[in-house]
Every structure is written in structure tokens, then in C-alpha cells.
Amino acid sequence: MIRPHDETSIQAGGMIARLKRRQLLRMGFLGGTVLAVGEIAGVFLPFFHVNKIVGLGAKVPAGKKADVLAGFKSTNDHPVLFVEGKFFLIHPPGAIAAAYRKCVHLGCAVPFNDAEDRFHCPCHGSLYDKHTVVVLGGPAPRPLDLFNIEESGGNLVVDTNPLKLLVRSDNKWDPALAQVKDA
Amino acid sequence: MLDLPTQAWEWVRRSYVWRSFFRHGYPDSRKNQSLAVFTNVFLHLHPVKVRRHALAIPYTWCMGGLSFFLFLVLTLTGTLLMFYYHPTTDLAYADIKDMETVVVFGQLLRNMHRWAAHGMVITVFLHMARVFYTGSYKPPREFNWVVGVLLFFLTILLSYTGYLLPWDQLAFWAVTVGYNIAAATPFIGNEVSYLLFGGFELGPNALLRFYVLHVVGLPVLAGFLMAIHFWRIRKDGGISGPL
Numbered sequence: 001m002i003r004p005h006d007e008t009s010i011q012a013g014g015m016i017a018r019l020k021r022r023q024l025l026r027m028g029f030l031g032g033t034v035l036a037v038g039e040i041a042g043v044f045l046p047f048f049h050v051n052k053i054v055g056l057g058a059k060v061p062a063g064k065k066a067d068v069l070a071g072f073k074s075t076n077d078h079p080v081l082f083v084e085g086k087f088f089l090i091h092p093p094g095a096i097a098a099a100y101r102k103c104v105h106l107g108c109a110v111p112f113n114d115a116e117d118r119f120h121c122p123c124h125g126s127l128y129d130k131h132t133v134v135v136l137g138g139p140a141p142r143p144l145d146l147f148n149i150e151e152s153g154g155n156l157v158v159d160t161n162p163l164k165l166l167v168r169s170d171n172k173w174d175p176a177l178a179q180v181k182d183a
Numbered sequence: 184m185l186d187l188p189t190q191a192w193e194w195v196r197r198s199y200v201w202r203s204f205f206r207h208g209y210p211d212s213r214k215n216q217s218l219a220v221f222t223n224v225f226l227h228l229h230p231v232k233v234r235r236h237a238l239a240i241p242y243t244w245c246m247g248g249l250s251f252f253l254f255l256v257l258t259l260t261g262t263l264l265m266f267y268y269h270p271t272t273d274l275a276y277a278d279i280k281d282m283e284t285v286v287v288f289g290q291l292l293r294n295m296h297r298w299a300a301h302g303m304v305i306t307v308f309l310h311m312a313r314v315f316y317t318g319s320y321k322p323p324r325e326f327n328w329v330v331g332v333l334l335f336f337l338t339i340l341l342s343y344t345g346y347l348l349p350w351d352q353l354a355f356w357a358v359t360v361g362y363n364i365a366a367a368t369p370f371i372g373n374e375v376s377y378l379l380f381g382g383f384e385l386g387p388n389a390l391l392r393f394y395v396l397h398v399v400g401l402p403v404l405a406g407f408l409m410a411i412h413f414w415r416i417r418k419d420g421g422i423s424g425p426l
Contacts, residue, residue, distance in 0.1 A: 050381045050388055057383035162383050163373055 060085035062149070062156040068096060069182060077131060079112050079119075085160045087147050088112065088119075092132045095178030098147040098158040099133045100165060105140045119144070132173035143168045151180045230417060237422045242317070246310035250338075251409065253303040257341075258402065260296040268348070270394035272387050275350035300342055307338045327415040330408055337405045344397035350390060358393075359385055 019027075060082060062068065071080065072091045079088040079099070086109070087098040103110045103121045110128065113120035118136060119128035126138035133144040146166035148159040166177060195201055210219040220226045236242065267286055268278045282289040311331065314320055320328035347358045362385060365376040381388025416422055 045378065048378055048381075050377070053382060054388070055382060055384060055386045 055084065056086055057161050058085070060087075060158045060160055062089055062098065062158050064154055065096065065151055065156050065180070066154065068156060072182075078114075079130065081112070082158070085147075085158055087158060087160060088133075089156075089158075090131060090133060091182065092173050092178070094175065094182055096149065096156065096180045096182055097177065098149045099128075099144045100147055100160075100162070101144070102162075103140065104142055104144060105138070110144065134168075134171050134173060143171060146177060149179050156180065228413070230421065234421060243422065244309065244313060246306050246313055250303055250306045250310055253299045253306060254405070254409070256299045257296060257303065260292050260299065261398065263292055264296060265398060270348070270391050272350060272390055275348060275390060279349045279351075300345060303338060304342055307335055311335060324415075324419045327412060327419060330412045330415065334405060334408050334412060337401055337408065341397060341401050341405070344393040344401065347385075347390060347393045348397065355385055358389070362389075 062080075062082060062085075068080065068089060072078070077091040079090045081088055081101070085098075086101050088101055090097050090099050101110045102108075103123065103126055105121065105124055105126050108121055108123040110119050110121045110126070112118075112130070116127075118130050119126075119133060121127075121138065121140070124139050126140035127136040128134065128140070128144055129136055133146075135141075135143055145168075148161075148164055148166065150157050150159070168174065168177070207215070207219075210216045217231045220229070220231045264282065267282055267289065269275060279293070282293050284290075286292075314328065314331065343358075343361065347354045362376050362380055365379055366372040368375045377383065379392070381392050
């Protein structure tokens with residue numbers, strides 16, 4: 001019953017019985033509007049959340065594993081730079097790894113220095129090892145961070161998501177980090 | 184000799200089209216002049232009567248009006264800049280260079296936009312300071328102060344989003360700082376910066392997002408709030424002076 005007949009039915013029926021038709025309609029319209037606005041607002045965030053990542057964060061194909069290993073052999077383990085993915089493929093003992101080239105000191109892009117045969121950050125002189133990117137000198141607090149790398153069908157794929165880095169606190173190569181073996 | 188032009192003028196004045204545009208004659212009495220202002224969509228933006236004290240420049244230093252004037256300059260020059268600017272990482276920087284060296288009057292246009300943007304931040308700040316020092320935020324104008332604060336934030340955001348568009352080193356690293364500030368949000372920092380900038384670093388998505396915000400989102404919002412801001416000035420007792 002929407003419209004109460006008299007005072008007693010109001011008291012007996014509680015809140016619902018007290019509603020007049022006009023109020024009910026108004027609440028219905030208002031509720032519908034709030035619902036619609038809420039739904040639109042609800043899809044706003046997922047809409048602006050980018051699903052297809054380009055650049056840093058994407059999964060970057062890094063070539064065939066056999067080719068990479070052959071390259072390491074012919075160049076005496078020279079690291080291979082991937083500019084778009086911002087990483088170096090390196091050859092630590094028994095593995096192939098991908099080192100994020102952002103200096104862990106203050107964020108400069110670290111180049112490999114051929115003359116010194118090691119990574120040498122031009123900004124503040126942090127030095128990293130050629131094979132394991134552990135710190136050899138300078139202000140860097142820890143080795144360069146590593147990206148996750150996987151092998152599928154003989155091809156290497158590097159996940160450049162900067163939120164899923166392999167961060168090392170001790171300054172040495174841990175064989176447990178070998179996600180892709182070099183054999 | 185003048186008969187024919189006079190007759191033609193009279194014919195135009197009596198025509199249906201003319202009379203649908205201009206529904207009454209020249210308003211020569213005070214009342215009709217007021218009515219003409221009230222009923223005209225363009226004239227009604229300005230008050231029918233301006234109090235004598237409102238004409239005293241040291242009361243306001245015209246800072247609000249100057250801010251609005253600069254906003255109009257920015258809208259006009261910005262729209263013209265849009266004809267030559269592509270919001271992509273490949274083309275943005277070159278487009279700005281072309282704007283300065285190839286496009287006719289392009290350098291003037293870009294510099295007008297740039298200096299008007301700097302000027303607007305300054306005049307909005309001075310306007311705010313004036314309102315504060317003259318106590319003009321007090322009731323019944325407190326609501327308009329809040330609208331004004333929102334407009335100040337929008338001015339800053341417009342400057343910030345426009346800053347990225349040249350896609351040069353200055354823009355990139357300045358906005359990278361903003362990225363890291365967003366990423367410093369407690370608990371959900373990475374998600375916030377990813378959502379705002381459309382990636383894990385400044386890239387094509389960030390440029391496009393800032394562009395859309397700069398040319399559509401923020402100006403529309405600012406225009407909406409400005410309409411309220413100006414309307415409230417009138418409703419709260421007019422510009423400057425005691426109530």
C-alpha cells in the first residue's frame with residue numbers, strides 16, 4: 001500500500017506506508033539516476049586503464065636462444081642492448097639474463113663501456129660487471145635489477161614490467177636467478 | 184537621389200527577418216536600456232549598472248578580468264595551434280619547431296600562447312591574493328572563493344598538461360617528476376601513475392592523455408566553473424565594494 005488512509009495506518013505501517021506516490025516516484029527516479037551515474041563512473045577507471053602496453057612494460061622478444069648464445073660466444077660475452085625494452089641481455093655463469101639498464105643509483109641509462117669491458121654509468125660513475133652486473137665501484141647501492149625472462153619454443157621473451165623486477169640486495173650472482181639456462 | 188537607399192533600408196527594417204532579430208527599436212529611456220541589456224544574451228553577461236566604486240582600479244586591479252581575458256587569448260591561440268600540432272611522440276617536437284620556423288605567424292602564435300599561459304598563472308595568483316587581502320572571501324562570497332580555488336587548480340593543471348606537449352627534454356623530465364609524485368601515493372601509487380599516464384613511463388599514451396585533457400577536458404571544466412564564478416559575483420552583490 002503506497003498511500004496511507006489515516007493516521008493509524010501510518011503508525012502501523014512504518015516507513016513504507018508513510019511514502020506518498022510522488023515521493024516514491026521521486027526516489028525511484030533519483031535512485032535510477034544515481035545507479036546510472038554510478039555505473040558510468042564505475043567503468044571510467046577500467047576504461048582509462050591501458051591493457052595493451054607499448055614501450056616499457058611490454059613483453060619484448062629478444063631473439064632465438066641459439067642465436068644469442070652464438071653471439072655471446074663470438075663476441076666474448078658482449079652484452080646485447082635492446083633500446084626499446086631498455087635492457088641488456090647478459091651472460092652470467094650458466095644463464096642468460098636481462099638487466100634493466102636504469103642505474104639503481106639515480107636512474108640514468110647505463111651504457112656498456114667497451115674500453116673498460118664493463119658497464120660504466122656516465123652520471124656518477126657507478127661500475128657494473130660485464131657478466132653479472134654486480135657493482136664493481138661507484139655509488140650504486142646494489143647490482144642492476146633484472147627483468148623476468150622466459151624461453152618459449154627456442155625464443156627468448158623478456159617481460160619489461162618495471163613493477164616485477166628481480167632486485168638483488170647482496171652484491172653477487174645467485175644461481176637461483178637463472179630463469180633461462182645457457183645449455 | 185537618396186530615395187532608393189532610404190526605401191531599401193525601410194524595406195529591410197520592416198522585413199520579417201530583421202524584426203525577428205531586433206524586436207524593438209533603439210532603447211532611449213533608462214528602463215528600455217535596462218531591458219535591452221537584460222534580454223540580450225551577449226549584453227546580459229555584463230551588469231546593467233556599474234557602481235561608481237567598482238570603477239576604481241585599485242580595488243581589484245582588474246586581475247579577475249585579466250585572467251579571463253588571458254583565458255580567451257589562450258583558447259583562441261590554442262585552437263589555432265591545434266591545426267598544426269600532432270599529439271604523437273614522433274611528430275610533436277617537430278611540429279613545434281615547424282610552428283616556429285615554417286608556419287606563417289606561427290612563432291607569434293606560439294609565443295602568445297606561452298606568455299599568456301605564464302601571465303594567466305600570475306594574474307590568477309594576484310587575483311587570489313587581492314581577494315584575500317581585501318577580505319572578499321567573507322560571507323556571502325565564501326562559496327565563490329571555493330569556486331575560485333578550484334579554478335586556480337585548473338589553471339595549474341592546464342599549465343602542467345600544456346607543459347608536456349612540446350615533448351622536449353624540459354617537458355619530459357618535468358612531467359616525469361609528476362609521474363613519480365603520483366607514484367608516491369600511499370599504497371596504490373603504481374596503479375595511480377599507471378592510470379593517469381597510461382603506462383610505466385612517459386610515452387605516447389601520456390602525451391595523448393595530456394593533450395586531450397589540455398584542449399578539451401580542463402578548458403570545458405574551467406569554462407563551466409567560470410560561468411558559475413561570474414554569476415555568483417553578481418548574485419553576491421556585485422564587483423568590489425562593501426555590501
